[in-house]
Amino acid sequence: MESVGGSGSQPPSQNVEHDMGAEAVEKDTSQQPLPPSVPKKRKEVETRSPVWDHFEKIKNKDNIVVSAVCIYCKKSYKSESKRHGTSTLRNHIMTCLKNPHSKDTRQSLLTFSPAPSSGLTESEGAAGVLGTWVFDQELIRRALCEMIIVDELPFRFVEGQGFRKFILVCCPMFKIPSRWTVSRDILKIYSDERVNLKNFFKTSxxxxxxxxxxxxxxxxxxxxxxxxxxxxxxxxxxxxxxxxxxxxxxxxxxxxxxxxxxxxxxxxxxxxxxxxxxxxxxxxxxxxxxxxxxxxxxxxxxxxxxxxxCIAHILNLVVQDGLKESDDSVKKVRDSVRYMRSSPARLQKFRELADLIGVEAKNSLVLDVPTRWNSTYLMLHTALLYQKVFEVYEDYDPSFKSDLGGNVPNFLDWEVVEGLVKFLKSFYEMTVRISGSLYVTSNTFFSEVSDLSCILTGLVGAESDSVKAMGMNMRTKFDKYWGDPNKMNFLIFYGNIMDPRDKIEYMPYQFNQLYGDENGKSLFEKVMKDLKELYVDYVTSFPVQSDPVPVEQSVPPTVLSDPVSVGRPQSLLKSQLKKQRLESGELGRKKTELEVYLS
CATH class of the missing domain: 3.30.420 (Nucleotidyltransferase; domain 5)
Known part of the structure; x- marks a missing residue:
């Protein structure tokens, strides 16, 4: 047992020596200076908060962010990453008075808004008016939808790369909606406008x-x-x-x-x-x-x-009947224009030849729609400017005459076209006048009908057989719709009477010119009778707005102390005239608003 215990353990003296040696080593180590500790460098992480788009970082000498300065108002806040957060910076962004990107900013930005001057649209001649601007996502979104409606753009326009880049530069805060959102917004605008229009029809x-x-x-x-x-x-x-x-x-x-x-x-x-x-x-x-x-x-x-x-439609029918007499010459010019426009090479050669001859016209050749006479007028008017070019083009291109089967306009055809252009010009200008949609035109209808009758009378009495035949055809169509005044809507006459430039001053003479002296006189009396009937009907419906206007009562002449005053003889004459009218009972009767207006 002892041998085993002695063999398995060390003597006590040896253990003591070992412990004392360890203590000496530890004392020697503690007395030696330790190497300086090197802190481990932390990897810099890029700031991810969007508030730093509005603040400038201020760093110390160790490149540590210690504060932040607002780029709008220059106000400074502590912003050490381990001691401060970004809540204070975020709250300042929303309340900063100088931040233009804040939706709830209390101080608006000054801007020049376009204000159209009188008679001009916003796109032309717009003058700057000082106003304010505040970023509003919903307002810009509605303006975007209105732009798509007015300009008839496709819904996918908002998803285009160019439009997105444009918005990114102009207004980075605006969130571009998808085409499905735009379609829903446009439908909502339609519903709102429909309700507003209904209310207007109902109340106003x-x-x-x-x-x-x-x-x-x-x-x-x-x-x-x-x-x-x-x-x-x-x-x-x-x-x-x-x-x-x-x-x-x-x-x-x-x-x-x-x-x-x-x-x-x-x-x-x-x-x-x-x-x-x-x-x-x-x-x-x-x-x-x-x-x-x-x-x-x-x-x-x-x-x-x-x-x-529709007066414009009747005018179209009248002119169409007149063009039937000159179909051959018009067809030749139409075929020639179609031949030139059918090939880019021919059109380029035609333009080069026009420059060589010295034709100063810059208009392009246009092809008409045969059922629209105004497009026929524009085609003939433009082709007439290039008459010399058409005549010379035959020598430069032999296939011109052969492809058209020899139906190339000759000198006589151009004479017919020239007379037709002069003839159609008045009708074209008349159509433009009565087809206006942005202004009232009903007051001019009767004057235009009277002018058309005068033009047709001149055509019927022309010496040329072709012009006379043309005038006869047009007169027949004119009489079908406007030859019998009983088939006409008398609002045409009332609109002319309500025009303060005409009233009833020229209407009797226009009736005589249109329908003869006897029929014109009876028609004028019927128009005045029906106008008074319509006025009485409105007086019954709106009695408050149509009270009779009394005629001014006779005022006795002022007696002046100066017997040689210039105004005294005039006052005496006026007083005598008013006395005679008062005795005859003329001043005792009250006049209606219609009678006062016409007088």
Whole structure:
């Protein structure tokens, strides 16, 4: 046992020596200087908070951020990463008065807003007006939708790379919506505008005029469009499309039902007139609509003026009949223009030849639509400017005459075209005047009809047989619609009377020129009688607005102390005249507003 214990353990003296040696080593180690400790370098992490886009970092000598300075108002905040957070900086961004990107900023930015000057649109001649601007996501989004509506842009326009880059430069805070969001926003704008227009028709609008037309698309689908014309609070003419729907047929009963459904949907009861073209189906539709309006309480006097035939359409029919006499010359010019426009090489050669000859016209050749005479006028007017070029082009291109089968316009054809252009110019300008949609044109209709009658009378009495035949055809079509005044809507005459430049001064002479002395006189008396009837109908409906205006009572002449006064003889004469009128009872009768206006 002892041998085993002695062999398995060390003597005590040896253990003591070992412990003392260890202590000596530890003492020697503690007495030696330790090497300096090197701190481990921490990897710099880039700041990820968006608040640093609005602050400038201030660092100490050890490159540690100790404070932040606002780049707008230069206010400083402590911002050590281990002792301070970014909440204070974020709160300052939202309340900084000089931060232009804050939605809730209390101080707006000054800006120059475009204000259109009188008679000009915003795109031309706009003058700067000092205003304020505040970033508003919803307002900019609505303006974007309105731009897409007005400019007829596709919805995917907002997803284009160029538009996104443009917004990033102009307004980085604006979040661009997707095309699906834009489509929903546009539908919401439509619903809001529809409700506003309905309220306006119900509360603020008295009379509305309707224009409607139907057509067939290339898919053989019949469509009908209804436009409302009215005067707004600022006395400006407005037009709004209130219906665009497919219809089963172009028959009058289907047109009438679609028109009635539209008026019921919008709550329109006070319809002033319905302007349609001269199709017989429209006569049936207007007759049906008259019965419906009478059943709703509208007066028979006003319903008498419901049907208005489109004057521009009648003028188009009149000129179309006149062009039938010159179809050969017009066809030759049309074929020549089509030949030039069918090949870019020919058109380039044609332009080079025009420069060589010295033609100063800069207009491009245009091809007409045969069913639209105004486009035919523009084609002939432009081709006439290049008459010399067409005559010389045959020598430079032998295939010109052969491809057209020898039907190249000659000297006589150009003479006919020149006379036709002069003839059509007055009709073209007349069409432009009566087709205006941004201003009232009804006051000029009767004057234009009278002028057209004078022009046709001159054509019928012309010496040239072709011009005379042309005038006869046009006169026949003119008499079909305007030859019988009983078939005309008398609103044409009333609009001319309400024009303060004309009133009834020239109307009797115009009637005599149109329908002869005897018929003209009776027609003028009938127009005045019906006008007074319509006025009485309005007085009954609006008695407060149409009180009779009393004529000024006779004032006794002022007795002046100076017997040689210049005004005394005039006062005496006026007093004598008023005394005679008072004795005859002329001054005792009160005049209506209509009589005062016409006098």
């Amino acid at each position: 609008c008295q009379r509305v005029s309707i224009t409607t037309d139907t057509w067939t698309s290339v898919q053989r689908i019949n469509y009908m469009c209804i436009t409302a014309h009215f005067i707004d609070h600022e006395w400006k003419l407005q037009k709004k499309i209130i219906s665009f729907v497919p219809i089963s047929s172009h028959k009058g009963e289907y047109i009438a039902k679609a028109l009635e459904s539209c008026l019921l949907e919008w709550g329109l009861k006070s319809i002033f007139s319905v302007t349609v073209d001269n199709a017989s189906s429209n006569d049936t539709a207007i007759g049906f609509l008259k019965k419906k309006m009478l059943s709703r309480g509208s007066t028979a006097v006003r319903c008498k003026y419901l049907h208005m035939r």
